[in-house]
Amino acid sequence: MDDLSAVRERLAVPGPSAKTVAQGRGRLLELIAEERAPRARAARWTTFGLGLAGAAAAALVITSSAAPEPVAPPTARQILLAAATSVARQPAEGAWWGNKLVRGARFHDPTGRYVLQTATAEETWIQAGEMTRPHWIVQRYLGAEPATPQDEQAWRAAGSPTSWAYRTVNPGDLAGNPFDVEAAPGAAESHESADVEWRLLFTGKTLTRMDELPADPAKLRALLETEPGDVRNLLYNLQSLIVYVPVPSEVRATAYRLMASLPGVVAQGPATDQLGRTGPAVLYQDPTERRHDKPVQTRLIMDGTTGEPLSVETLTPDTGELISFVAIEQSVWTDSKPDLPNPQPLNEGD
Template sequence: MDDYRAVRELLPAPPLSPEVERAGRERLAAAFAQERVRRSRRAVRWGVLGLGLAGVATAAAFVIAPTVFPRGPATSGTVAQADGKRFLLVAAASVASMSDEGAWWGSTEVHGWQFHEPGGRYVLRESESIETWIPANPEGRTWYRQTPQGIKPATPQDEAAWRADGSPTSWTYDKPSEKGHSGVVRAEPGEQRTWSTEDWDFRILTAGKPLTKMSEVPDTPEGLKALFDADDRTTIDTAARLLFFAPVTSETRAAAYRLLASTPGVAAVGQVTDALGRAGQAIEYESGEFAPPNYAGATRTRLVIDPASGRPLSIETRSAADGLLLTYTAIQDSRWADDNPLKETK
C-alpha cells in the first residue's frame, strides 16, 4: 500500500507549493505511524471579538466545562471533495498535532476596514491590533491590549492618488463612509489601551441558542454539524468563528476544517495573499454576517489558511461585484502559553 496516496489526494488544485506538500506528507505519515494520545480537557473561558466592528465592545464570552467525547475514525466527516478544497483536509491533519497545553490562550488580531475617501478617488485603510489573553482558570481575568494603527492609503495605487490629492491627514464626510465614518476623520493613530475584565455573563449564540459548556462543543464534523443545527451558510459562519477565535482543542479545530470541506456553498479560490501579505490557500462563500454596516452591496467572505501549519490566517469580507476588500480580521498569532505578558502591565 502507498502510505502517501492519501496525501497526494488531499493536495489541492491548483497545486500547493513544494514546502506545503512536503510538510503535509510528513505530518500525515506521522499520523499513519502512531495513534495520537488524547489530550486532557480543561475548563476555559473564552471571548470572541465581533468581526468587522471596532474595538472589543462587542466581545462575548462562553463558559466551558470539561467533558469527554467519543472519537471517530481519522477520516470522520470527510466526503468526496472538489479538488481545490482538499487543502482543508491537509490543514486538519496539521492542526491536530498542535499542543493544547498552557495556562493562557493568547491571540493577536489585526482588524482592518477599507473605505473610499469622500470624493471616491482612492481607498483608505484603517486598522488596529488587539492582543487578548484568556485564562484556563475560570476564576481568572481576561486581558486585552488595543493598539489603533491609524488610517493610510490601502494600496500603492491609492497612495499615488492620495499624494496627487495633496497627502491629506484628515477627511470630512458629509454622509457616512462604507465603515460609517461621518464628519472629520483623522489619519493619526489613537491611544493604546490595556485593560482586563471580570467574569462576564454573556454567551455566544449559535443558530439561535446559547453555548455554555464544553459538552456542547464536539470534536467531530458530524458532532459540530448537529450542534449548529442550521442552514449551510450559518454552519459555515459558525465553524469559521470557532476555527479562528475559540480556544478549543486541536481536535475540535480539525473537525471545523473537515466540516468546512464537506459543506455545500464553499468554493476554493486557490493560492492568495492575505491582507497582511502572507501566502495561503483560500475558500470563499456568501455571507452577510461580516459585512460593513453601511455597505449596501452583496459581499463574499474569504477564509485564508496555511495548510502546512494548519493555522487560520485571515477572514476577509469582499465586494461580490468587484472583489474589493472591505473588512478583515487577520490572526497574527494564537497559542497556548504558560504566562500572560499583559498581566503585569496594570
C-alpha cells in the same frame, strides 16, 4: 501519505510522459548503434555526423521539454481536509490562550476620490477552562493610509491629508454618529472584561467551557447549526470557531472537516493576505453583510504547512475587492500570565 502531502503532490509539475521518454530513448539508442558501426561506414559518419548529432540533441530537447499533462488544482474539500489533518497535530495546552490579530477595513475618503485602509492590532487573552472567567483585550490603532498605489496618487493630488472627517455616514455606509479618521497610530489600551457570556452566533446558545465542545462532526454541527440546512450561518459559526476560540486542536480540525462537507465552499488557489503571507484559500458567502443587495464573500486563507488560519477577508460580491480583513498574526498557548499594559475595566456595552 497524509492529505496535505497529497495536495502538494497534485500541485507538483509532472515530468514527461512514459511514451515521450521511450521515444527519446529509442532514438538515442539508434544513434549510438550508428556510431559503433564498422569502419567501412566511417566516411558516411564523417559526412553526416553533424546531422546525426543534431538529431540526438533534438531528441534530448523533445524528451526534456515535453508539455506536462494538465493537472486539476485541489478542490476546497481537499484543501480543508488537508488543513484539518495538519491542525490536529498542533499543540493546544496551557493556562492562557492568546490570539494576536490585525483588523483592517477599506473605505472611501469623504470626497470619494480615493480609498483608505485602516488597521488595528488586537490581542485577546483568555484563561483556559471556565469561560466565565475574566479575559483581557489589548488594542492599538495602527493608523490609516491610501489602500493602493493608485489611491496614493489621488491622495497626494488632494493635498496629502492626515485626517478625515466623516459627518453623515460611517465607513460601512451605515448611518451613524460623526467621527474622524486619523492617519497617525495611537497608544495601546488594555481592558479587562469581567462580565463574560460566550454565545454561539445566530444560535442563542451559551458556552461555559470551550474544552467541552464536541470533536464529533454530527454533534458539533448540531451545536453550531441554527436550523437544519442553514448552511451560510453554519459556515459563519465554523469560521468563528476556527479563528477566534481557544478550542482543542481536534475540535478545530473537526470544524475544518465540517466546512469541507458543506455546499457553497469553493477553492480559490493560493492567496496572499494583508501581512504578505501566502496559503491555500477557500471562498463562501457571508450572511452578516450585503452589498448592492447581494451577500458579500468571505475568503479564508490557511497556512499550507500547519493548517492554522492566516486571514479572514470580506470581499465584494461582484468584483472580489477587499472590504475588511482579520489577519491572525499568532495564536499561542502559554502557562504564563500575559503582561498587560494598565488594564482598565471594560464596562458592559463598551
